[in-house]
Amino acid sequence: MPIKYHDKLHLLHFQHAMYDLEKGYFEVLERGEFCRDLQHYLQRLLSLGHKKTVVNILEKVGTCVVEHKEYTLRLQAIGIVAEFTKLLRGQRDKDIFRIVAMIMSGWIRREREYHPGYELIFTHIGALIKKMFSLQLWHQAEPLVMVSRGVHCGTVPTDIKFKKIVNKLRRDIADQKTISVLIQSFLQSKNPDQVITGDLLKAMAPHSSAAMIHSLFKCTRKEIRLHLLKMIPEETEGVLPLLIERLKDKQPWYVVRNGMILLSFLGDPDLYSFARPFLCHPDSRVQGEVLRCIVALGGENVSDRLISAASTINDDVKCLLINLLSPLDDPNIQILFIETMEQRTTLPSMVRDELVRTICCSGKIHASQRGINVLRAIVREGDSMVVVYDPALDAARKLLGQLKDSDAVS
Incomplete structure (x- = not known):
């Protein structure tokens, strides 16, 4: 005109x-x-x-x-x-x-x-x-999204009424379609916009959090899960309700596994009660993630919680349990390890051999008559079999020699 x-x-x-x-x-x-x-x-x-x-x-x-x-x-x-x-x-x-x-x-x-x-x-x-x-002009939109985030967080100080208008703006722009497009762009491998879309998603939290968490639940690819975990907002108070809501009903194994990964991210020992029931999950991949979650949540009772899981988890998860317990300082760990070797005949052969090898290499078996006795039994069993090379037998024989040389056998 x-x-x-x-x-x-x-x-x-x-x-x-x-x-x-x-x-x-x-x-x-x-x-x-x-x-x-x-x-x-x-x-x-x-x-x-x-x-x-x-x-x-x-x-x-x-x-x-x-x-x-x-x-x-x-x-x-x-x-x-x-x-x-x-x-x-x-x-x-x-x-x-x-x-x-x-x-x-x-x-x-x-x-x-x-x-x-x-x-x-x-x-x-x-x-x-x-x-x-x-138009997917992510870089052009970034200054406005970031400054609105600053007002929301208080790094850009404003009065209450101004902040209220900005927060309304943040809600309005975070519609489901937009967040979905941002997540899809962020998850595309070798996408030049991956960094900027990730920054925008984080800046739009908590309004983008639910969609990111639901994407994490559904994710079956490890590299994508790792990307999404980086996107979980620093203010995690809104994450737990979403997690509980998603896991309260029966879900595919990978959804539960991803839920445990997310719970681990929260790093609060008091959340153990949400992880514990899934130690009974039939899928070993879920059980393994629960064990990692227990360690990630931390607290004073990590070793007790892991030790108590030994009687619940599947046999093929026990090597992971041994590896998670090995760095911890708790005299009850040695007792569990010796008991596990004593009960070795009840385990499938492939699991048994790997468990024995892992325990013998853990550094947790110290000089005790009970420990020496079980190692002698393992060595005798191995010597009676014709095997070219047995890593479990080799580890048991080596540890037995070290314990025999020890001055204190109790």
Whole structure:
């Protein structure tokens, strides 16, 4: 739409005002007629494809938005930019979106107190962010998402009313479709946008947390699980309810396994009660993850909890249990290890041999008559069989020799 000037004098006034704006005389923005003409001028330039000129003008207006001392002039300037966002519906130019987003984010950092009418400006900001998301202009949207995160967290201090509007903006932009697209982009291997989409997902927490956690539950690929775990928000108070809700009903084994991985991430010993029931899960992969979860949750009772799991878990998980117990300092660990070797004949041969080898190499079997007796029995059994090389027998014989050389046998 061409600019309609009433006469040549009107045109000269506009040209002179544009010159003043270019030189940084922002007082021209106090004139409503000039602001309206400027909007029409920007629209005309955009329609003709003069995008570089549009960017230059916006940069000047943006300087007023962020730097001018007078609130009324800053408000006029941000109003121009907010109205300009309406013209971007059919646009895809990255530079224009970038400059508009930078101005808007700068305004949020600058204006820390609420004033009537800000709701309309934030409506334009929300529409702008959604437009950039729809075009997957992640880098262009980042400044606005990050500054809104800063307001939410308090690193960008504002008054309560201003923060309330920003938090509403955060909720509005985190719709299910947007979060889904961000997650898909983040999980694509060798995707150049993986880092930026990950940053956006973290910045949009907790509104993005549920979708990320549900994606983690469904994930069957280890590398993707590791990526998603990095995305779990630092404020984890909202994670546990989602976890409990998901695991209260019967789920595929990998969902339960992933739930244990997530529970481990929380690192709170008091959450052991949520992990313990799954030691009885029939799938060994779940049981193994529960054992790792017990260690990750930490606390004073880690060894007791692991030792008590020995009577519950499947035989093929017991080597993992031995490995997890070996670094811990608890005299009851040696007792469990000796008992396990004493009961070796009840175990499948492949599990038995690996268990014996792992226990003998654990460094937890010290000089005791009971330990020496079980090792002698293992060596006798091995010597009676014709085997070229038996790692379990070799480890038992080596440990027995070390214990015999010990001065103290109790």
